Amino acid sequence: MDEIASALISLQELDQILSKQKIRFVKISRVIEQDGGLVKLQSDYDKIKRDNLQFQLNVSKIDSEILEIQTKSSELQEKLYGGSITNMRELTAIEAEYNSLSNIITEKNQERTNALSQVSDTKESMEKMNIDLDQIKNLWREKKKSLLKEKSEIGKRFNSKLKDRNQFIEKIPEDIFKDYNRLFKANNGIAIVTVKRDICQGCLVKLPVGDIDKMKNSSLPVLCNSGKHFLTE
Numbered sequence: 001m002d003e004i005a006s007a008l009i010s011l012q013e014l015d016q017i018l019s020k021q022k023i024r025f026v027k028i029s030r031v032i033e034q035d036g037g038l039v040k041l042q043s044d045y046d047k048i049k050r051d052n053l054q055f056q057l058n059v060s061k062i063d064s065e066i067l068e069i070q071t072k073s074s075e076l077q078e079k080l081y082g083g084s085i086t087n088m089r090e091l092t093a094i095e096a097e098y099n100s101l102s103n104i105i106t107e108k109n110q111e112r113t114n115a116l117s118q119v120s121d122t123k124e125s126m127e128k129m130n131i132d133l134d135q136i137k138n139l140w141r142e143k144k145k146s147l148l149k150e151k152s153e154i155g156k157r158f159n160s161k162l163k164d165r166n167q168f169i170e171k172i173p174e175d176i177f178k179d180y181n182r183l184f185k186a187n188n189g190i191a192i193v194t195v196k197r198d199i200c201q202g203c204l205v206k207l208p209v210g211d212i213d214k215m216k217n218s219s220l221p222v223l224c225n226s227g228k229h230f231l232t233e
């Protein structure tokens with residue numbers, strides 16, 4: 001294996017480690033940013049709390065509506081049985097209004113029952129979520145500490161390994177290095193592969209004899225048929 005190919009292989013091994021560390025670093029950062037899922041849980045909880053308040057207000061509103069209708073209904077009842085009505089038509093009208101108010105009260109009571117069950121459903125959810133939130137908060141406190149530590153260690157290791165790249169990069173011609181970077185990104189961290197039994201170990205395809213000859217005779221690494229991998233013996 002010539003010097004360039006061997007520098008590429010070493011660089012690739014290093015870059016694979018670096019990219020794993022980077023993925024872990026980004027993942028940890030994201031978890032920390034979202035406070036281990038607490039941000040979402042808290043916002044879900046706040047939403048249910050607002051709903052619960054809204055349902056409570058709704059119950060109060062229905063209560064005052066019922067009270068108002070009941071007052072009106074009592075007034076009508078007094079009129080009906082107070083003996084002040086002498087006119088038959090007026091009596092029928094008041095009776096009709098009284099019955100209609102009674103129906104409205106029945107409807108309002110049904111509305112009230114529904115609203116009350118919405119209040120109790122949301123209250124129950126809030127209680128459950130409160131228990132979850134407490135548990136997760138406790139767990140998260142410890143977890144966050146260890147994640148912050150891991151994040152800072154990965155950061156340090158990454159930076160020191162990043163410097164190690166230079167010793168390989170300086171042995172690789174600029175054009176080849178550019179292609180290497182492009183292929184590494186495009187092919188999930190594989191830019192150069194060894195050829196075993198005339199097979200490109202990246203594509204798992206047998207290479208034409210011409211390509212094998214080219215690889216053996218070229219002073220620079222050559223690409224496989226698919227153009228995805230540099231080849232080395």
Ligand SMILES: [Zn+2]
Pocket residue numbers: 200201202203204224225226227228229
């Ligand atoms: Zn290939």
